[in-house]
Amino acid sequence: MTRCLRRVGLGGLLLALGACAVPHARRTDVLFWNQPQREAAFRAMDTHYASNVVHHGTPYPLPAGTPLHPRFADGTTLERYMADHHVAGIMVVQHGKVRLERYGLGAGPATRWTSFSVAKSFTATLVGAALHDGAIHGLDDKVIRYLPELAAGAYRDVTVRQLLTMTSGVRWNEDYADPASDVARMYEGTRQPGVPLLVSYMAALPRQFAPGQQWVYKTGETDLVGILVTRATGRTLAAYLAEKVWEPYGMGSDAFWLKDDVDGTEAGGSGVSATLGDYARFGQFLLDGGRAGGRQVLDDGWLADATAKHADIGAPGRGYGYQWWTYDDGGYAGIGIFGQLLHVDPARELVIVQLAAWPVATSDAEALARAAFVRAVIAGAGD
Template sequence: MKGFWISTAALALAGCATAYDAAPVPEVAAAPPAVTQSMPEQMASMDPSDSILFWSDERRSAAFRDMEGLFPGLEVAPANRVRELPRAAGALPADVQAEIRAYMAQTQAAGVMALKDGEVVFEEYGLGFGADDRWTSFSVAKSFTSTLLGAAIEDGAIDSVDTPVTEIIPALAGTAYDGVSVGQIASMTSGVAWNEDYTDPNSDVARMLAIAPVAGESQAVTYARTLEREAPAGEKWVYKTLETNLLGLIVEQATGQLLAAYAAQKIVEPAGFEGGMFWMQDLTGGNIGGCCLSLRLADYARMGQFALEGGEGIVPAGWFANAGSPLVDFGERAPGFGYGYQWWTYPGDTYGAQGIFGQAITIVPEEELVVAIVSNWPSATSSDHRAGFRTLVGKIAAALDD
């Protein structure tokens, strides 16, 4: 399997500023954090039947906190200017704290952090996990990739969400993605057929990263060639992790940078991450846009705070308000729920990032509230656990609004 991996040269990103004693020192942007290659000594199998989706609870728990020990990826250093997260003067009521801890025990949560107005109102850890440790994100990474799409549009590297995908990735011409726009990829309304069944080792999501690489072609494009269209572009929503992988490739092609390097400039530094970020690569060396970056719990919360505050100067004005709105409304099948540009939307103008096995960042703009959680659920998905977390966020918001 090692022969399939393309070694990515280490990236060193640095900057400097000069000041003179006789003049005031102007405010300058901090240099982006350094980005380096990470390669494990013994890589995990890419056999779909041995996918992390089907690992034992114990094996998952060890892997979720050490993905860099199993898979190649890029390491981004902490921000040069760390955003402080001060402790709020008041604490959550004891009964709400007790409910959070009970939920954590019930769902095998490794950590929960809540920020109100950018201040920590709750922080708790479990499963032997701690404040200085990292945990994987799974599809929470999708919302990071969406943010990088916004940054690429702000930078002028991509004209708009209406740009045809084939203008940026010509290799998709003649595939099921011909005629699909960047925005339709971002909202998962391409009309391309897909199976995201996490319990099926033969599903598309289980097999897409195991497909044999083709020289000179992204693994995401290689798998996209196998897919067929089932509906006109823009008319049907189907959740597809491959489309976020393609979205990541779109950003990489447009900016000329791997996602981790671009994220160092556009997320890690401006959001002020305190710990390093690891982002997995696929068999062709590109970062996996739809999955598997690893952060400290507090840095997931910082990402939520960055989105809550709008990412001024990094993404277009109103980007998060639009990306976190129900561009796809689930209607009668799930009243009040929908999907934006790689963000899930919930009742009450709340939105968030969520990943399998219980990872999430939930943002409540009206209450200036961010709640981040990392977990090792016994199963990849659980509607009960997900609903329980939304209820918990609602109780936190209500308690802080009193």
């Protein structure tokens, strides 16, 4: 610890461009890093924060396919798009073959890049595995069956399904630019023996709507889902992901899953770092029906249910499933702040991955540009 302080200085303790994991560092300080810090640290989150390893297996082949050339409606080139939006990597897999692979910001095939909220979709997929294994009994179970510490507060009548769809009705502020928001402060507070700090924070939140009535995006609730999976299965999220998907499906590299350095709780809502190719393999795993190592990993009907629209988000043609953003054309996506994307299009057998370091966590302009990129890929996919 002293060596880390000498290396980066007190003011840069959390923001070192590569060195050692820092005990008690606030994981949400990533929201306020500057551009050079983002571009350096997003590829090395495990050196800043405690993490668990997700062990890989024998790599699932991703052979080269016919090159794909995105066709932007306004004539933008892929190179211009990547430069303008600080893109570290793009991969497009169609029919199981890599049709496009590009890197920026000094990244390459071996670079592990943080996924931010794409991790939510990983966590939800583990719910599907836990249902298949019988570790979670049903989505209409009360959350307190697995997290009894929440019984005295606003979560006492909330179901697992309502956590997955973010319709708990519990009050929450997800403003990434506000240091006083819930998403910025959810790992703060007084630690209670045997209780994850995140659970203590969530237990104190008040109710705003009746359960199931209103969709409100809440990263903290996906962290609760992750803790629920860990409690139900007796495995860390990293170990369970390795057992169910990463090893048997054949991811090419180990991944990292961030955790609290004191209580060991993994961040189900924003904690996975993996290579571009392995994010694409995860999308292909879903296109393959959730089978890995010749076995069905997810509960019967899970994929169709998880990627269907369960909540209205107020955007035409879109909705929210079980930690997936859904589209009326049958596609679905894991989307993370600062430009991360895992888009799956079953009708076209298409997986689109983008890793980036946007200058802001989120903005309408950046989101529109990313959506235009997806449309450009789809336009080029038929060539």
